[in-house]
Amino acid sequence: MGRVTLQTIADRVGVSRMTVSNAFSRPDQLSPTLRDRILAVADELGYVGPDPAARALARGTTGAVGILLTDSLSQAFSDEVATTFLGAIADELAPTGLGLTLLTTNQAGSVIPARDVAMDGALVYSCDPENTGVEWLLRRKIPLVFIDQNPADGVPAVNVADRAGARAAAQHLVDLGHRRVGIVTSGIRGRHGLIAPEDTGDVIDGFVADQRLTGWLDALTPAGITPVIARQPHGDPDSGYRAASELLKADDPPTAIVCFSDALAQGVMEAAVDAGLTVPEDLSVVGFDDSPAAARMRPPLTTVRQDILAKGHAAAAALTRAIEATRTGEPQAAEHLCLPADLIVRASTAAPRA
Incomplete structure (x- = not known):
């Protein structure tokens, strides 16, 4: 036949x-x-x-939405926060029949995923501020939703109260009596290693990292504390280990460290143990995210909780609404949703030794 x-x-x-x-x-x-x-x-x-291509041409839709990630896809699938977030998006999209296409900023020859992949809309998730993929998506004028990005006029956005959460984390350490505090953070561009707060202008970071740094300083500066910042290119436990190792080698090392993420905090705690220190008696550690790993750490990690599932569901729902509004031609306000960030105190923090 x-x-x-x-x-x-x-x-x-x-x-x-x-x-x-x-x-x-x-x-x-x-x-x-x-x-x-x-x-x-x-x-x-x-x-x-x-044929899917022919059907998409006839309908004027692709049946797929993209999600733009700064990091490599392999890192996205190895990070518990990212996988939980992507799972929530997939769950929200399932009843709509829309498929999810993962986009990276990596270019292979002349192929630019954000420019060349067919999609009905896209989610922009915690991307580098100089990411050219964001610019391409904006130029295509397809429905977009920003997540963990600097909110922009006309674009729906889902954010977390990062500054308030970071302020609560640092204030917790101040209230415990800590006066020597380190910060462990990450970012692809700019300087790495130990950085004084006044030198962070030489660092190119995303919206979330800037918000959290500002929040930490909101609590530390009024207390007369000048933290030392250890910055690594990536946000995995190995990077946290390297950053903490640098901080703990100082003549007057910190008695407490706040971290951009729980993954970094995990590495910080491992470095402290290898240096012969006890957490929290010798070093208090605070993370951010309240990832599934936070409660499993030993001791369990004090951290700032963001509702990762709620963030994923809200972002996907906002995108499906934007796609439907574009299809029907109905005007829709670009809502900016900010989810709470709450301090969760566990056993990794305590007052410094006398």
Whole structure:
């Protein structure tokens, strides 16, 4: 048998080509009995359905949305916060039938995913402020939602109260009596290693990192504390270990360290143990995120909780609303949602030794 087409099935069933097409794309137009008969013949003939590219061209939609990530996809799948967030997005999109396409900023030859991949809309998740992918998506004028980005006029956004959460974390250490405090953070561009607060202008960071640094300083500066910042290119436990190792080698090392993420905090705690210190008696450690790993650490990690599931569901819901508004031509306000960030005190923090 040659190539099986809609007409092949129509001839076998004895209906029109349009009726067969409706069985796949508009099932509500047929009786269940007729549709089942058409699908049974299609299965018998080995027909899998209309060509997706042709169907997308006819409908003017792709059935897919993108999510733009700064980091590599391998890192996204190895980080518990990122995987939880992506899972929440997938759950929210499941009833809509929309597929999720992961986009990186890496370019292979002339291919730029944010410019070249077909999609009905996109989520921009915690991207570098100089990410060219964001610019390409904006230029395409497709529906967008920013997550953990600097909110922009006309673009729906979902953020967390990062500054308030970081302020609460640092204030917790101040209230415990700590006066020598280190900060461990990460960022791809700019300077790495030990950085004084007044030199952070030489560092290019994203919106979230800037917000958290500002929040830490909101509490530390009024207390007369000048922290030392240890900055690494990546945000994994190994990077936290290297950063803490630098901080703890100082002549007057910190008695407490606040971290950009729980993953970095995990590495900080491991470095402290390897240096012969006890957490929290010799070193208090605070993370950010309240990832699944935070409560499993020993001791359990004091951290700032953000609702990762709520963030993913809210972002995906905002995008589906924006796509539907674009399809129907209805105006829609670009809402900026800010989710709370709450300090969760566990056993990794205590007053400094006398």
